[in-house]
Amino acid sequence: MKTYKSIRLVSxxxxxxxxxxxxxxxxxxxxxxxxxxxxxxQTHMSLDPAMIGWMHSDTxxxxxxxxxxxxxxxxxxxxxxxSNHSDFAVGDTVRGMLGWTEYLLSNGKGLSKLPPNVDPEMxxxxxxxxxxxxxxxxxxxxxxxxxxxxxxxxxxGSVGSIVGQLAKANDLNVIGVAGDQEKCxxxxxxxxxxxxxNYKIDDIAVRLKELAANxxxxxxxxxxxxxxxxxxxRMNTHGRIVVCGMISDYTSATPSAGPNWIPLIKKRIxxxxxxxxxxxxxxxxxxxxxxxxVMSGKIKFRTHVLEGLESAMDGLNLFFNGxxxxxxxxxx
Amino acid sequence: MKTYKSIRLVSxxxxxxxxxxxxxxxxxxxxxxxxxxxxxxQTHMSLDPAMIGWMHSDTxxxxxxxxxxxxxxxxxxxxxxxSNHSDFAVGDTVRGMLGWTEYLLSNGKGLSKLPPNVDPEMxxxxxxxxxxxxxxxxxxxxxxxxxxxxxxxxxxGSVGSIVGQLAKANDLNVIGVAGDQEKCxxxxxxxxxxxxxNYKIDDIAVRLKELAANxxxxxxxxxxxxxxxxxxxRMNTHGRIVVCGMISDYTSATPSAGPNWIPLIKKRIxxxxxxxxxxxxxxxxxxxxxxxxVMSGKIKFRTHVLEGLESAMDGLNLFFNGxxxxxxxxxx
Numbered sequence: 309m310k311t312y313k314s315i316r317l318v319s320x321x322x323x324x325x326x327x328x329x330x331x332x333x334x335x336x337x338x339x340x341x342x343x344x345x346x347x348x349x350q351t352h353m354s355l356d357p358a359m360i361g362w363m364h365s366d367t368x369x370x371x372x373x374x375x376x377x378x379x380x381x382x383x384x385x386x387x388x389x390x391s392n393h394s395d396f397a398v399g400d401t402v403r404g405m406l407g408w409t410e411y412l413l414s415n416g417k418g419l420s421k422l423p424p425n426v427d428p429e430m431x432x433x434x435x436x437x438x439x440x441x442x443x444x445x446x447x448x449x450x451x452x453x454x455x456x457x458x459x460x461x462x463x464x465g466s467v468g469s470i471v472g473q474l475a476k477a478n479d480l481n482v483i484g485v486a487g488d489q490e491k492c493x494x495x496x497x498x499x500x501x502x503x504x505x506n507y508k509i510d511d512i513a514v515r516l517k518e519l520a521a522n523x524x525x526x527x528x529x530x531x532x533x534x535x536x537x538x539x540x541x542r543m544n545t546h547g548r549i550v551v552c553g554m555i556s557d558y559t560s561a562t563p564s565a566g567p568n569w570i571p572l573i574k575k576r577i578x579x580x581x582x583x584x585x586x587x588x589x590x591x592x593x594x595x596x597x598x599x600x601x602v603m604s605g606k607i608k609f610r611t612h613v614l615e616g617l618e619s620a621m622d623g624l625n626l627f628f629n630g631x632x633x634x635x636x637x638x639x640x
Numbered sequence: 641m642k643t644y645k646s647i648r649l650v651s652x653x654x655x656x657x658x659x660x661x662x663x664x665x666x667x668x669x670x671x672x673x674x675x676x677x678x679x680x681x682q683t684h685m686s687l688d689p690a691m692i693g694w695m696h697s698d699t700x701x702x703x704x705x706x707x708x709x710x711x712x713x714x715x716x717x718x719x720x721x722x723s724n725h726s727d728f729a730v731g732d733t734v735r736g737m738l739g740w741t742e743y744l745l746s747n748g749k750g751l752s753k754l755p756p757n758v759d760p761e762m763x764x765x766x767x768x769x770x771x772x773x774x775x776x777x778x779x780x781x782x783x784x785x786x787x788x789x790x791x792x793x794x795x796x797g798s799v800g801s802i803v804g805q806l807a808k809a810n811d812l813n814v815i816g817v818a819g820d821q822e823k824c825x826x827x828x829x830x831x832x833x834x835x836x837x838n839y840k841i842d843d844i845a846v847r848l849k850e851l852a853a854n855x856x857x858x859x860x861x862x863x864x865x866x867x868x869x870x871x872x873x874r875m876n877t878h879g880r881i882v883v884c885g886m887i888s889d890y891t892s893a894t895p896s897a898g899p900n901w902i903p904l905i906k907k908r909i910x911x912x913x914x915x916x917x918x919x920x921x922x923x924x925x926x927x928x929x930x931x932x933x934v935m936s937g938k939i940k941f942r943t944h945v946l947e948g949l950e951s952a953m954d955g956l957n958l959f960f961n962g963x964x965x966x967x968x969x970x971x972x
Contacts, residue, residue: 361906369906369907370877370905370906370907370908529901532900532901532902536901545702551901551904551905552905553905554900554901554902554905557900557902558902563900563902564900565897565898565899565900566897566898566899566900566901567897567898568864568886568889568895568896568897568898569861569864569868569883569886569898569911569913570864570886570889570890570895571913572883572911572912572913573702573883573884573885573886573913573914573915574693574701574702574913574915575701575702575913576702576913576914576915576918577913578910578911578912578913579901579904579910579911579912580904580910580911581901581903581904581905581906581907581908581909581910582905582908583905583906583908586908
């Protein structure tokens with residue numbers, strides 16, 4: 309009897325790094341699909357900053373938290389290895405919220421088939437949460453116009469890197485904020501950003517003044533932290549702020565203060581928070597919007613691959629310590 | 641030779657109350673209109689919280705500050721007392737940015753004629769900045785729906801009182817925040833608000849929990865201050881925050897901190913700052929939207945009338961100390 313591993317969430321995170329004792333690793337016998345069921349062997353598991361939020365239960369959010377005792381929620385790709393379902397054949401690649409598990413049974417609900425010959429890493433790094441989020445956030449809320457200036461925090465992250473490239477493809481002046489020199493070099497030299505700020509060593513205010521000499525029209529917020537205040541101070545009249553992530557505050561005991569609202573009136577600024585589950589119904593249109601950019605080579609990506617299911621637990625900390633180099637994927 | 645008085649701004653406000661030494665009162669000879677000019681005798685001068693912002697020069701804003709040495713800017717009503725202009729006859733009532741002056745010459749630009757028999761106090765308290773601002777803010781940005789809950793700060797103020805009544809007429813649960821019992825009684829007993837919070841003595845969090853048991857869908861922000869944080873904490877998913885005024889911060893040396901942005905993501909909240917000059921082009925449509933509410937008796941108002949041009953200077957402080965009882969008007 310062959311076995312497989314899955315990981316359950318058994319405890320809520322406390323302020324500070326994610327620790328492995330929040331989870332329980334289990335070994336189980338690989339099941340056989342019943343009528344209208346398929347057995348999926350997961351091959352690629354996506355790690356996303358949003359998962360940190362799903363582990364908390366304390367506040368209302370856009371989807372329910374992962375219940376204690378449940379397999380940790382995540383999206384991923386897998387191969388159909390046994391099928392009693394007319395829509396799925398053995399060998400099909402499927403995508404969906406597979407969770408932290410090597411195998412799973414499914415009735416096919418919530419799964420979509422990937423076309424053949426799609427690179428699985430591109431599927432997770434671009435044509436999944438990161439690309440859809442970037443497309444919805446930038447075009448749905450950011451209203452980018454050629455010649456405007458956009459600042460993207462978390463610019464080397466999976467979402468930020470796509471936002472910046474989409475903005476560049478639309479002739480904006482694109483400034484990225486990241487946490488080390490390698491990331492700053494990557495977004496400028498490889499992705500074509502116009503400028504980068506290393507928030508750990510640069511004087512953010514001085515650099516923003518240089519790089520956004522005419523002020524900032526769009527702020528795409530992925531991180532929170534002091535960057536937010538510096539960017540806020542340089543927003544232009546009728547500026548748009550799109551709040552996609554606040555990773556720097558997700559694990560702090562006391563969330564940091566936001567900016568005072570007087571400039572919102574003086575400059576008629578809008579701030580819009582969003583989360584993708586509201587827009588999953590638009591996934592087809594978003595993909596259609598994104599595809600030409602990818603096909604014309606305007607969206608580059610890189611992946612940071614961890615090996616083995618258990619690497620996911622500590623892997624989440626890479627979002628906080630900035631250690632990831634590209635879209636985090638766990639290969640199983 | 642008859643003379644008249646006008647008041648110039650000669651110094652920028654410092655933190656704290658507005659002092660009369662910021663202004664210079666001048667006595668001049670009443671002029672005679674030249675070709676295509678009219679002479680206007682101002683009868684009613686409007687005092688609005690926005691004027692505090694116009695007196696400051698330090699930050700970018702939606703209209704230029706009043707230049708030092710210029711007559712202080714304000715809107716008002718006046719009577720045409722001499723005319724060489726084909727569009728205006730002696731006896732016409734005109735409205736416009738007349739400024740702090742008893743008389744002024746005009747070529748008619750920026751002035752509009754009031755229909756006969758319009759009550760001048762209603763013209764300034766409803767069919768002017770307060771009513772247009774309330775209509776634009778609530779319907780243009782607040783997206784009110786029957787059954788939702790709205791909280792209005794500065795609820796007994798000229799804008800807030802109209803916002804609340806418009807919301808009530810659209811079957812929302814309307815909660816007003818004001819600074820004393822008389823104002824709370826007025827908005828509930830006279831204007832039909834569903835509840836009122838006296839922020840100076842009530843426990844705001846407890847009262848919000850009682851009055852907004854199902855959370856808050858719209859926050860119409862006129863004041864800033866601690867109310868903002870309590871309301872923000874109870875915002876519902878997809879809530880809308882309309883930022884119209886921040887009077888409690890206009891004179892503080894250090895603006896107070898705003899709320900952290902994480903809930904903007906979790907609850908997909910939007911925040912929209914606005915200022916009416918952006919929407920003056922829509923004044924006709926806004927008036928058309930507002931008129932049926934007024935005509936059907938759903939918009940009540942009261943005025944707080946000061947006497948004489950010089951009373952305007954100290955009158956501005958009524959916005960900070962909450963001493964005003966209704967729309968502030970200076971009768972000349």
